[in-house]
Each structure stands twice: as C-alpha cells, then as structure tokens.
Amino acid sequence: GENVEQHPSTLSVQEGDSAVIKCTYSDSASNYFPWYKQELGKGPQLIIDIRSNVGEKKDQRIAVTLNKTAKHFSLHITETQPEDSAVYFCAASGLSGGYNKLIFGAGTRLAVHP
C-alpha cells in the first residue's frame, strides 16, 4: 500500500524567512496530494492541494510542487508569520480495500519566531 514520508519533523524559522517541507510517496498510482495545517487542539485545515497533472500550484504565500517521476512533493511557505506556526501534514491519495483514502505523513511542527 501507499506510504508517505515527511521531513523534517520539526522546523524553526525566523519571521519573514521561507519554510520548506518535503514528502515522498511510494505508490505511483497516487494522483492527489493535499496539505493540511493543524493548530493545537483543532482539526486539520486544508491549505492547498495538487493533482498529478500539475507540477506546481501557488496560493499567495503558499506553493506546492510535485515531481511525479521522483514521487515527491513539497510545501513552500514564503514570508512566514508567527500565525503560520502549527503542525503541517502532507497526504497522498491511495486505493485500499476498494476505497480511495488519504495516507498521511508524520507531520512537521513549524515554529515561526518573531
């Protein structure tokens, strides 16, 4: 089945710097890759997603790139702000038991220091 690895597990940056989180997946059939932000005590919130027919997608300060050949995708946050501090999860769609479901990475704890 699908396996998603996420790095780094923790990331500390200064306000205004960029942050990059990387994920690799194992199932070449995966075709949908969302990123979620989870603040303490809350549910995950979708921040951006990308499909396999696109190599890059951008939404204001957030961008995601996908390399299907290498089976990896990355989240880029520019001009980081303290409110970007949270845990970020990448995920890849996978077919298991006849159902399409998301396989999540282990998460990256991002701390943005003022």
Added chain:
Amino acid sequence: GAVVSQHPSWVICKSGTSVKIECRSLDFQATTMFWYRQFPKQSLMLMATSNEGSKATYEQGVEKDKFLINHASLTLSTLTVTSAHPEDSSFYICSGRAGGQETQYFGPGTRLLVL
C-alpha cells in the same frame, strides 16, 4: 471551503460506559465520511471509512464491535465508542468527502478522556 462540525468537542466518561460522537457536514453532502484517531504529537490514524447507507469499512486492527459507525444520511455520521477504557482516550476527528471529489474536509475534533 466546506464545513464539518463535531459534537461534542470534548467528553469525559467513566470506564465501561459508551460515548457517541456526531459528525455533520454543514454545507455539502458527504457521500463518504472518515473517522480518524490522533494521539498526542502523532499523525492521523484512519479508523474507518463509511459510505452513506452502507456498512463502514474498518482499518486493520480497529475493532468494529467497539467502534460503531453509522452513516445514515449524507450529512451525518456517528461514532460510538462502546465500553470505553482509559486506553481509548484520544482525539477523534471525522472528515467528509462529497461524491466524485477527492478533497476531505475535517471536523474540529472531539477529545475523549476515559477515567
């Protein structure tokens, strides 16, 4: 984005009792709903997938008789933790996905503490 609510947001119960958690999609029809469990500082672990009107499909290692899932309508799914024990204490999160779509929208989570 689409909105999913959960109720209650937190619950404390005694060991041996049952607890029901509701998950509602407020502005879309969730053909499929998912239930996850999350321990502190860990990732989301999928417990089961349910399609409206069908029996839930449980992940390996998840006891279907302990975690009862009902998805009776396109906007409501419930998770009942039966005969709860302290090791069932966790953060339970549901998500909904509209038919033909890939995006899952998550609820705010329910924190369960079993004493």
